[in-house]
Amino acid sequence: MATRVLLAEPRGFCAGVEMAIKALTWMVRVFEAPVYCYHEIVHNAAVVEIFERAGVVFIDDIATVPEGAVVMLSAHGSGPEVVSLATGSAAVMVDAVCPLVTKVHHEVKRAAANGFDILYVGHEGHDEALGAIAQAPDSVTLVDPDRGLADFAPADPGKVALLAQTTLGQFEWQGVLDDAQTQYADVHTSRKSDLCYATTNRQRAVEILSQEATLLLVVGSENSSNTQALVRVARNAGIAAHRIDGPGDIEPGWLEGHDVIGVSAGASAPDQRVQSVVERLRPDNGVEIVRITQEDEYFPLPPALRKLIHALQALVEGAYASSQPGRPGPVDEDRDWGATEALEILSS
Numbered sequence: 001m002a003t004r005v006l007l008a009e010p011r012g013f014c015a016g017v018e019m020a021i022k023a024l025t026w027m028v029r030v031f032e033a034p035v036y037c038y039h040e041i042v043h044n045a046a047v048v049e050i051f052e053r054a055g056v057v058f059i060d061d062i063a064t065v066p067e068g069a070v071v072m073l074s075a076h077g078s079g080p081e082v083v084s085l086a087t088g089s090a091a092v093m094v095d096a097v098c099p100l101v102t103k104v105h106h107e108v109k110r111a112a113a114n115g116f117d118i119l120y121v122g123h124e125g126h127d128e129a130l131g132a133i134a135q136a137p138d139s140v141t142l143v144d145p146d147r148g149l150a151d152f153a154p155a156d157p158g159k160v161a162l163l164a165q166t167t168l169g170q171f172e173w174q175g176v177l178d179d180a181q182t183q184y185a186d187v188h189t190s191r192k193s194d195l196c197y198a199t200t201n202r203q204r205a206v207e208i209l210s211q212e213a214t215l216l217l218v219v220g221s222e223n224s225s226n227t228q229a230l231v232r233v234a235r236n237a238g239i240a241a242h243r244i245d246g247p248g249d250i251e252p253g254w255l256e257g258h259d260v261i262g263v264s265a266g267a268s269a270p271d272q273r274v275q276s277v278v279e280r281l282r283p284d285n286g287v288e289i290v291r292i293t294q295e296d297e298y299f300p301l302p303p304a305l306r307k308l309i310h311a312l313q314a315l316v317e318g319a320y321a322s323s324q325p326g327r328p329g330p331v332d333e334d335r336d337w338g339a340t341e342a343l344e345i346l347s348s
């Protein structure tokens with residue numbers, strides 16, 4: 001067993017995930033099941049399972065949603081065609097896209113409108129990459145960070161833009177950026193990094209922690225891009241690292257010979273899972289927090305949902321008054337309650 005655990009801070013839920021989980025919680029508390037959700041609301045199996053038990057049906061093809069249904073679009077962002085199909089057929093449609101994903105969508109559209117050949121650095125088939133590329137499919141080429149620019153031949157080398165999936169590893173982005181700047185002197189990039197604050201902070205915390213720990217366990221799901229990036233950051237720093245969904249995934253052999261074990265979590269992983277992992281490790285010399293910054297980002301609930309709840313206020317007020325247990329927090333005071341509480345409400 002470990003003698004000491006270093007717990008990364010920040011870790012786990014980011015502002016976008018907080019907003020999306022709370023938004024879907026509102027939807028399942030206000031509307032009868034089923035509530036349809038296009039793509040997993042966030043990439044975490046435990047969170048998805050809680051919502052499925054609460055009556056959410058996750059779908060990957062928006063055309064399969066019945067006419068007149070209640071629909072939410074996931075935090076990863078959706079293409080214009082998906083948004084328009086959902087808007088046209090749903091009785092209620094709320095887009096829970098993270099504002100930082102929306103920022104990249106705007107950049108894609110702006111660069112395409114200005115005649116750039118856009119290189120989008122991301123992971124093929126990832127929900128966020130699909131939504132971003134769909135903003136201007138004729139102008140965008142997906143660049144896998146592991147393959148780099150080899151397959152790209154721009155029409156005009158003077159009009160190349162380089163944009164990115166928000167959850168990339170900094171090391172993945174930097175390699176492609178360096179190559180692009182070497183090959184295309186005038187390459188255009190976003191003024192503010194496309195890699196989001198949550199991704200960057202979690203990676204930096206893992207880098208610091210890797211200076212002392214010899215093993216890192218990252219809580220998060222297989223399909224979570226930022227979780228996988230944390231594993232690779234630790235391995236790049238020269239330590240062993242494994243992704244786990246929870247304590248049950250820890251193989252005893254992994255722990256042998258490691259006195260100091262780091263623990264972190266991807267941006268969509270519930271902190272209860274992290275705490276269970278720490279309990280399973282039972283470190284003799286306790287747990288030390290390795291904090292690199294205090295995050296205070298907050299994203300309000302989607303405007304369509306806020307509008308909807310206000311419109312339904314008279315109806316829902318009685319059933320969802322703030323003193324009643326088992327309800328989401330007030331729509332205008334949602335800084336006072338978190339996604340963790342929302343999941344607890346759904347699980348109770």
Ligand code: SF4
Pocket residue numbers: 014015016017075098099100101166167196197198199226267
């Ligand atoms: S990881 Fe970043 S971009 Fe993705 S939901 Fe969280 S804050 Fe938004």
